[in-house]
Amino acid sequence: MQLKTLCLGALCLGDATGYDIKKLFETAFTHFHHASFGSIYPALKKLESEGLVKSRVEPGPRHPERRLFSTTVAGRSAFVRLLAETAPTEHLRSEFLVLLFFAHLLPTEVLADKLTEVEKRYEQQLDYLKSLPREGRASAGMALTIDLGIAACQAKLETLRTHRSSLLARHRDIPEGSAGENPCAG
Amino acid sequence: MQLKTLCLGALCLGDATGYDIKKLFETAFTHFHHASFGSIYPALKKLESEGLVKSRVEPGPRHPERRLFSTTVAGRSAFVRLLAETAPTEHLRSEFLVLLFFAHLLPTEVLADKLTEVEKRYEQQLDYLKSLPREGRASAGMALTIDLGIAACQAKLETLRTHRSSLLARHRDIPEGSAGENPCAG
DNA sequence: GGACTCATGTAAGCTGTTACATGATTTC
DNA sequence: GAAATCATGTAACAGCTTACATGAGTCC
Numbered sequence: 001m002q003l004k005t006l007c008l009g010a011l012c013l014g015d016a017t018g019y020d021i022k023k024l025f026e027t028a029f030t031h032f033h034h035a036s037f038g039s040i041y042p043a044l045k046k047l048e049s050e051g052l053v054k055s056r057v058e059p060g061p062r063h064p065e066r067r068l069f070s071t072t073v074a075g076r077s078a079f080v081r082l083l084a085e086t087a088p089t090e091h092l093r094s095e096f097l098v099l100l101f102f103a104h105l106l107p108t109e110v111l112a113d114k115l116t117e118v119e120k121r122y123e124q125q126l127d128y129l130k131s132l133p134r135e136g137r138a139s140a141g142m143a144l145t146i147d148l149g150i151a152a153c154q155a156k157l158e159t160l161r162t163h164r165s166s167l168l169a170r171h172r173d174i175p176e177g178s179a180g181e182n183p184c185a186g
Numbered sequence: 187m188q189l190k191t192l193c194l195g196a197l198c199l200g201d202a203t204g205y206d207i208k209k210l211f212e213t214a215f216t217h218f219h220h221a222s223f224g225s226i227y228p229a230l231k232k233l234e235s236e237g238l239v240k241s242r243v244e245p246g247p248r249h250p251e252r253r254l255f256s257t258t259v260a261g262r263s264a265f266v267r268l269l270a271e272t273a274p275t276e277h278l279r280s281e282f283l284v285l286l287f288f289a290h291l292l293p294t295e296v297l298a299d300k301l302t303e304v305e306k307r308y309e310q311q312l313d314y315l316k317s318l319p320r321e322g323r324a325s326a327g328m329a330l331t332i333d334l335g336i337a338a339c340q341a342k343l344e345t346l347r348t349h350r351s352s353l354l355a356r357h358r359d360i361p362e363g364s365a366g367e368n369p370c371a372g
Numbered sequence: 373g374g375a376c377t378c379a380t381g382t383a384a385g386c387t388g389t390t391a392c393a394t395g396a397t398t399t400c
Numbered sequence: 401g402a403a404a405t406c407a408t409g410t411a412a413c414a415g416c417t418t419a420c421a422t423g424a425g426t427c428c
Contacts, residue, residue, distance in 0.1 A: 001281045001284060002386095002387080003387080006284065009287075009288055012291070017407070017408090018407080018408070018409090019406065019407050028287070029284075031278065031283075032278050032279065032280040032283035032284065033279060033280070033283075033284065034277060034279075035388085036388075036390080037407095037408080038388070038389060038390070038391085038409090038410085038411095039387075039388050039389075041408065041409055041410090042388095042409090042410090060397095061397090062398095063396080063397065063398090063406060063407075064395070064396040064406060064407045064408085065396080065407075065408090067407090067408075079291070080291050083284075083285060084293075084296050086281050086284070086285060087281065087303075088281055088282035088285050088300045088301075088303055088304045089280075089281045089282065090278065090279070090280040090281070090282050091220060091278070091279045091280075092218050092276065092277070092278050092279075093218065093219060093220075093277045093278075093279075094218040094219070094275075094276040094277075095187045095272050095273065095274055095275045095276070096274035096275065096276050097217075097218035097335075098187060098192065098195070098215075098218065098219065098269075098272070099269060099272060099274050100327045100330055100331045100334075101195075101214070101215075101327060101328050102195055102198070102269055102327070103325065103327030103328075103330075104325045104327060105198065105265070105266050106266070106269060107270075110270050111327075114274045115274075117274055118274045139289065139360075140289070140353050140356045140357065141286045141287060141289030141297075141353065142286075142287050142289075144286055144289075144345075144349050144353060145283045145286045145287050147345055147349065148283065148286075148342050148345050149283075151341040151342055151344070151345040152338045152342050154341065155338050155340065155341035156334050156337055156338050159330075159334050159337040160334070163333065166326075167326050167327065167330060171326065171327075174325075188414095188415080189415080189416075203379070203380090204379080204380070204381090205378065205379050205380080221416085222417060222418080223379095223380080223381080224381090224382085224416075224417060224418070224419090225415075225416050225417075227380065227382090228381090228382090228416095231381095246424095246425090247425090248425080248426095249377095249378060249379075249425065249426095250378060250379045250423070250424040250425065251380090251424080252378080252379055252380080253380075
């Protein structure tokens with residue numbers, strides 16, 4: 001799914017500026033998608049040129065001049081169609097698991113620091129997801145995206161906490177820079 | 187982390203062809219990284235031009251001619267350095283959670299199909315990860331990458347199974363195409 | 373002989389990132 | 401008056417995917 005489509009979806013939730021959409025990516029979408037200004041603004045421009053959204057400039061004494069986007073009828077039906085056609089895939093890209101996979105090549109202290117860093121991030125993410133309102137304002141589907149994020153985060157955090165000390169203990173015993181046998185062949 | 191670095195890492199596990207590395211991405215790395223031939227072969231070429239890997243062509247009666255890559259001393263130390271510098275981040279990109287987030291815009295049957303599809307995929311992934319050998323050949327870190335994959339997958343699968351029927355029941359009651367209130371503002 | 377796996381590579385192009393460039397408004 | 405937040409945009413470039421193009425070896 002292209003970012004363009006996601007921006008169109010964001011506008012199906014209500015009128016918004018490019019800045020608002022960036023905020024959405026940093027809050028409600030944070031655990032399953034990412035986008036930067038450099039892609040959001042061009043995406044909105046493209047959507048407008050395709051007639052899927054329209055915009056008006058709002059001058060304001062209470063904020064800098066801004067461009068508010070809204071969906072068009074064509075935009076809403078295009079989004080629903082695109083949504084229905086989208087395969088429900090997931091792609092994780094984890095530098096952390098790469099690090100863990102090659103942990104035997106790292107000094108124990110470096111590995112310990114990385115583990116601590118990840119645990120902290122998981123804790124923060126868990127706190128954040130738990131702080132989100134799940135009743136009333138959000139639909140059942142939205143609530144489930146949060147619950148799935150919480151479940152996965154919690155499971156990983158528990159696994160990490162369970163194995164941390166034994167991993168580090170074993171790690172101290174291996175020769176530094178050992179590559180070992182090829183464990184992946186075959 | 188660039189794909190180039192990951193290819194270099196793969197070669198730190200033992201000599202391999204581009205094709206072998208692709209296999210590694212489809213097996214050991216499958217739940218945390220992805221790469222296609224179109225990026226692997228150029229990456230290996232680049233690594234060789236930088237002196238981090240070397241290669242020899244192996245003609246064979248038992249297989250088509252192939253190019254076997256190995257790391258150089260410079261390559262191994264470069265990889266260890268790059269690894270130590272890598273921040274242990276994770277980025278999920280989930281079209282499935284996008285779908286769930288906008289579930290209220292989909293017909294109930296379409297939503298049900300998507301949920302079924304995801305559950306099946308999770309089940310397959312879980313079976314696969316559980317089938318991997320965790321003792322003996324793999325290092326403790328490699329084993330933990332598998333355990334983390336299993337934990338996350340299991341947690342998501344359970345959450346999905348728990349909420350599926352109530353989600354679909356509630357879903358049938360909402361007006362079709364309802365966008366509702368903006369649940370994300372503020 | 374057909375299907376499948378092993379095996380290598382290129383080229384066009386899409387998508388998105390990073391860094392740059394700018395400035396208003398609000399809050400302390 | 402400084403810092404934070406609100407706000408918009410562009411340009412250069414990185415990085416990877418898709419599709420194409422090709423062919424040998426193995427198993428049934």
